[in-house]
Amino acid sequence: MITSTHYQAALNAAATLVNAVSLLGxxxxxxxxxxxxxxxxxxxxxxxxxxxxxLLAKKIADYENTAPEYAEFNARIAAIPKELAVLRTLMxxxxxxxxxxxxxxxxxxxxxxxxxxxxxxxxxxxxALSKRFGIPVTTFLEENV
Numbered sequence: 001m002i003t004s005t006h007y008q009a010a011l012n013a014a015a016t017l018v019n020a021v022s023l024l025g026x027x028x029x030x031x032x033x034x035x036x037x038x039x040x041x042x043x044x045x046x047x048x049x050x051x052x053x054x055l056l057a058k059k060i061a062d063y064e065n066t067a068p069e070y071a072e073f074n075a076r077i078a079a080i081p082k083e084l085a086v087l088r089t090l091m092x093x094x095x096x097x098x099x100x101x102x103x104x105x106x107x108x109x110x111x112x113x114x115x116x117x118x119x120x121x122x123x124x125x126x127x128a129l130s131k132r133f134g135i136p137v138t139t140f141l142e143e144n145v
Contacts, residue, residue: 017052023059033063083121083140087114090133104128 018025021039022032036056043050064070077085090096098108098115105111105125113119121129126140 021056023063024055028063028067030067030069033060033067036060036063081117081120082142083126084115084117086140087121087129090129094133101129104132 021036022029023036027033037060040053040056040060043053043056065074091100094100098111101111102108105114105121105128110119114121121140123137126137129135130137130139
């Protein structure tokens with residue numbers, strides 16, 4: 001049961017935390033954003049189960065999604081088809097190149113065309129990639145499809 005003493009202690013702790021980490025209080029200041037990033041890095045290095053990481057990550061993401069300095073970058077990212085973003089991410093995560101997909105997509109030239117946006121992954125390609133990497137086929141599909 002939460003008593004008024006506990007409630008007041010929680011409010012005081014929250015106020016102290018917001019004073020220490022202004023981004024938690026809704027600041028849209030670049031300096032506060034950078035301090036929050038530094039704090040998250042430090043927490044991950046020293047206390048990776050700390051619940052403050054999730055709170056800060058949400059506020060950092062909010063800042064990055066709304067700050068004018070990221071608007072152009074966010075627009076470019078939003079314009080990339082999901083299937084292409086997933087393929088590029090897999091390539092990056094697994095250290096793969098265009099010739100790494102001969103069993104799933106075919107020749108490197110087709111992969112090159114897909115990466116340039118000249119061609120699209122077919123459903124068969126998506127199924128083969130899904131099987132290879134152990135991810136759902138829906139990972140490649142746009143959410144509004």
